[in-house]
Structures are given as structure tokens and as C-alpha cells.
Amino acid sequence: MAAFEYAPAPESRAIVDIKPSYGLFVNGEFVESVDGRPIKTVSPATEEVLAEVAAAGEQDVDRAVQAARRAYETTWSKLPGKERAKYLFRIARIIQERARELAVLETLDNGKPIRESRDVDIPLVAAHFFYYAGWADKLEYAGFGPDPRPLGVAGQVIPWNFPLLMLAWKVAPALACGNTVVLKPAETTPLTALRFAEICQQADLPPGVVNIVTGAGETGSYLVSHPGVDKVAFTGSTEVGKRIARAVAGTRKRLTLELGGKAANIVFEDAAVDQAVEGIVNGIFFNQGHVCCAGSRLLVQESVYEEVLAALKRRMATLRVGDPLDKNTDIGAINSPQQLAKIRALSEIGEAEGAERWSPPCELPDRGYWFPPTVFTGVSQAHRIAREEIFGPVLSVLTFRTPAEAVEKANNTPYGLSAGVWTEKGSRILWMADKLRAGVVWANTFNRFDPASPFGGYKESGYGREGGRHGLEAYLDV
Missing domain, CATH: 3.40.605.10 (Aldehyde Dehydrogenase; Chain A, domain 1)
Structure with missing residues (x-):
């Protein structure tokens, strides 16, 4: 079955008058x-x-x-x-x-x-x-x-x-x-x-x-x-x-x-996989990953690791990278050449340290600053890509077996801004939220903001x- 093709739907620049x-x-x-x-x-x-x-x-x-x-x-x-x-x-x-x-x-x-x-x-x-x-x-x-x-x-x-x-x-x-x-x-x-x-x-x-x-x-x-x-x-x-x-x-x-932040997005075996995948994508690829509370560390329970990773790769293959003014675009441009250089450098370090890198096929524009949505597997807590804030569309995937291990890995960071928990059990959500050292903990959602809700972090x-x-x-x- 052929992929559905989107016709360009560019927003007009005419509404904006920029002075010299x-x-x-x-x-x-x-x-x-x-x-x-x-x-x-x-x-x-x-x-x-x-x-x-x-x-x-x-x-x-x-x-x-x-x-x-x-x-x-x-x-x-x-x-x-x-x-x-x-x-x-x-x-x-x-x-x-x-x-x-x-x-x-x-x-x-x-x-x-x-x-x-x-x-x-x-x-x-x-x-x-x-x-x-x-x-x-x-x-x-x-x-x-x-x-x-x-x-x-x-x-x-x-x-x-x-x-x-x-x-x-x-x-x-x-x-x-x-x-x-x-x-x-x-x-x-x-x-x-x-x-x-x-x-x-x-x-x-x-x-x-x-x-x-x-x-x-x-x-x-x-x-x-x-x-x-x-x-x-x-x-x-x-x-x-x-x-x-x-x-x-x-x-x-x-x-x-x-x-800064290095948020853990934690997926348990009883999570609704398709819903969780949408949350994972939103957590790390929203705003090209230029988000301090981005879910840049994905922690998946071992029993559903293969299923979640396969679904995530299928979803990433549908992401459209390109002209930010096109209403069909999912991932826009990296903000500056300096930030692009940092993302590239840390991604190369991830490969050099033994993590496996994957990006969906996507054609990047000739001009501008671009980086494809990227996922690293085979990541350990010692990898720099699991410890340092990349601030780009780069996801590191780790696994866990028990809730206690998930908490330990999630908290093993100098940062403490946010976290996400995906599970059907309300009691587990409350237990995790109490144990996670993060200022904001989202349950079965991610990057949800409201002016009436406080936002901030712990530690660094x-x-x-x-x-x-x-x-x-x-x-x-x-």
C-alpha cells in the first residue's frame, strides 16, 4: 500500500510585516x-x-x-x-x-x-x-x-x-x-x-x-x-x-x-501501546526536542520492549520534516547552527559508545539547519546520551523489569524537571509520582501545560x- 502523500499547505508570510x-x-x-x-x-x-x-x-x-x-x-x-x-x-x-x-x-x-x-x-x-x-x-x-x-x-x-x-x-x-x-x-x-x-x-x-x-x-x-x-x-x-x-x-x-532536564518517559507492560507511542513522539519530537522537559529518556518494561519499539519506529516513519510554515510539517528546523552542531556531536558520541542509531528515511532540505528524528537503542545509564541534555530530536531507549528499577533509573540524573508514566493502574501512577524526583509528573500524557498548573524542577x-x-x-x- 502506497504511503499517503500530503499536498503542501503553506501558511502565508504576508500577514507579518518585519522591519529591516x-x-x-x-x-x-x-x-x-x-x-x-x-x-x-x-x-x-x-x-x-x-x-x-x-x-x-x-x-x-x-x-x-x-x-x-x-x-x-x-x-x-x-x-x-x-x-x-x-x-x-x-x-x-x-x-x-x-x-x-x-x-x-x-x-x-x-x-x-x-x-x-x-x-x-x-x-x-x-x-x-x-x-x-x-x-x-x-x-x-x-x-x-x-x-x-x-x-x-x-x-x-x-x-x-x-x-x-x-x-x-x-x-x-x-x-x-x-x-x-x-x-x-x-x-x-x-x-x-x-x-x-x-x-x-x-x-x-x-x-x-x-x-x-x-x-x-x-x-x-x-x-x-x-x-x-x-x-x-x-x-x-x-x-x-x-x-x-x-x-x-x-x-x-x-x-x-x-x-535543563533529562526527563524519563516510563512505559509499563500494561500501558496502551498506541497511546504511549503518541506520548513518546510528542515527548521528544515536539518543537524538534527543543524542550527542557522533553522525554529524552524512554524507559520501557522488558516484556513489551519489542512491541513498543516496533510501534515507535512505524510512527516515526510517518513524521514529516521540512518547511515549518507548511501546516503538514511535524518537525521543523533546528534553531541555530550552534545547536545543530551540539546535537550532531552528542549523536556521534552515542554511536562511538556503542549505542545503535536509527532514523526513518527522510529527505532534509538543502538550506537551513536540520536533523532527522533519531532513536538510540542499546543505551546504558553510562552513555553520555542518557546523561546529558541533547536538546534536539534524539531519543535514548533503556529497559527495566520492576517499578523500583524504573524509579532508580529515572532518578539517576542530575536533573529533576519532569517525567511521564504510562500504565493502566492508578495506584502505580500515584506510587511512581511519589517516588520520582521531578517537579512535574505526567500520567498517560506528556507535555500537557495549563496556566493554572505550576511548573519547575529539582536539583540541577x-x-x-x-x-x-x-x-x-x-x-x-x-
Whole structure:
């Protein structure tokens, strides 16, 4: 039987107007950089230069922090919660109105499939602003004391894997609690953050409440170390998170970190195999594996190993890799040549250490940064691909015999961000969830997010929680 062929269904780029160059967003206006330099943002799928953006220098960051401080002291912290809520509701509605534009821009700049930007990222962005708008006038009922106060100026540094969603995770609770923000988006994906700055203008947000400084790691370092910042929030690699923790240590600054992961996706012999396979695919190939909580270690009970692996390979053979703007695409482009080089290097190490590598036949585009969906079998806990975060579409498969062994192998990692459990037994799910050292444990699903549900990790996956009532605590003086 011939494979079903999909006709291309490309999303139009015409809805997005990308300017040739962008300045910084400070005090409610786009301004030129004082001491920075221009950098280019590139489409990972085509390698075309999308725009030139300013890389903020030390003076630029200082301007932004001062603007945030003025707005905090004179305007934002003085507003009643119900008035702050109106702005957050307005921002959420504008995001919904401009959802298609934002989805296309995110896909162009990041390389993720338009289906994911359209159906996951942007709806969740709006949902977070709606959710925290609802909290803005109810903070005294959040369980953090009768009169919780904002901290002041929040310096926020976000990654490139979910650019606008990570912005929402950071900005929405900060504003709801009465803080002002200086945000630094990732160097490779600044465009939706700059579009969000336009949304702030459209919503008539008071000047200085949200400031956006683009740039690379140096810009982030200026922001984290600025004495006018009261709270630092960072999502990104564990290595950078450790450097930030050292820089903040000994200061009065509050800190939350959401760092790397090496999640175990655990399949028991009584699991519904087809359902589990869909969860495995979603767990590791969603967003090209550029997910800190990706299920990059698959633990399968020995008795069903062959069945699960055969079903997984059949499913992987149907995945479509290619143009992220095509609505049929399952796996888009790797975000940058640097990340692609890291994925390739670790995959080669996996082969060199004796693991067996398999990818379905797939034709990769000539231009852009691409890596096929890949599964490694014959993996032991000593393999680097089972211990290190690859942050790409690469799955390592291990086996276990008993629930106790599954827990031991799942917890045998310096990370503790997430895990998945696939079984028909509710009692086993609860037992596993209690034993697994992970901040989030999904049962018979994976990568399921909700603004009302807290997210965060243990060990080298960071500390603090984002989302839900718990996400307010990081931005309140309690």
C-alpha cells in the first residue's frame, strides 16, 4: 500500500510585516542603542536574514532599569489590582486578535512548525495573561499573607525554544503582582518579544512598565548584575543558571531558575501501546526536542520492549520534516547552527559508545539547519546520551523489569524537571509520582501545560515555580 502523500499547505508570510531593523523598547518607546552593536536574526529554515536588532550595552540596560524603576515607583505599584488587571486583560485580547500574525512570526524566527505555534504556543500565551489578570486583584487570597507587596523591578532572561510563551510565563505574573519588567529575549529569537512591545503600546500600558532589551549573553549579564534589579528570573541552560546564581549570591536579589532536564518517559507492560507511542513522539519530537522537559529518556518494561519499539519506529516513519510554515510539517528546523552542531556531536558520541542509531528515511532540505528524528537503542545509564541534555530530536531507549528499577533509573540524573508514566493502574501512577524526583509528573500524557498548573524542577533543573498560584510567590515580598 502506497504511503499517503500530503499536498503542501503553506501558511502565508504576508500577514507579518518585519522591519529591516529594530531598536530597544525603553520607557514605552522604541529607541536606538547608545552603546550596543547591531546583530542579525536569521530564519533557521532558510538561513535568510529576517532583521537587524540592537544588542543592548551596559548604558542601554541601565536606561531600561531606570525606566522600570520610575514606572514602578510612580505608576504601576500604586495602581489597584483591578486596574492592573484591565491592562493584562487587554494585552491577552490583543494577543488573541493578532494570533495568526504572532504564530507566523514565531515560526519564521524560531523554526518550529506553524501547527505548534498556532495551536500550542500562542493560545497558551493569551491564556497566561488572562489567568494572571484574574489574580491581580486577589493577591491577598493567594495564601502568601494578608498584604503581599511587589518586589520592584524584575530582570527576566528567556530562551529561544518558546520565545513568546516564556515571555508570558515571566511577564504576566510579574505585572499582576505590581512589579515592572526589563526583559531580555534570546539572541536568536527576538522578533516576537519586539512585537509584544508593540502590543504593550497598543494596550496603552504605562511607559516603563515593560522594557525589552535585545542582545546576547553579555546583555543578559548586564541585566542580572544591575544593582537596580530586585528580582532575577531565568530560563535556559543549567550552565548559565549556575553562573547567574553565583552572580546573585550575596545580594538582596530574589532568584528563580528554570533550567535543563533529562526527563524519563516510563512505559509499563500494561500501558496502551498506541497511546504511549503518541506520548513518546510528542515527548521528544515536539518543537524538534527543543524542550527542557522533553522525554529524552524512554524507559520501557522488558516484556513489551519489542512491541513498543516496533510501534515507535512505524510512527516515526510517518513524521514529516521540512518547511515549518507548511501546516503538514511535524518537525521543523533546528534553531541555530550552534545547536545543530551540539546535537550532531552528542549523536556521534552515542554511536562511538556503542549505542545503535536509527532514523526513518527522510529527505532534509538543502538550506537551513536540520536533523532527522533519531532513536538510540542499546543505551546504558553510562552513555553520555542518557546523561546529558541533547536538546534536539534524539531519543535514548533503556529497559527495566520492576517499578523500583524504573524509579532508580529515572532518578539517576542530575536533573529533576519532569517525567511521564504510562500504565493502566492508578495506584502505580500515584506510587511512581511519589517516588520520582521531578517537579512535574505526567500520567498517560506528556507535555500537557495549563496556566493554572505550576511548573519547575529539582536539583540541577532549578528552583522556584512558574504558573498557577505558586507562580505569584516569586514576584511577591512574602
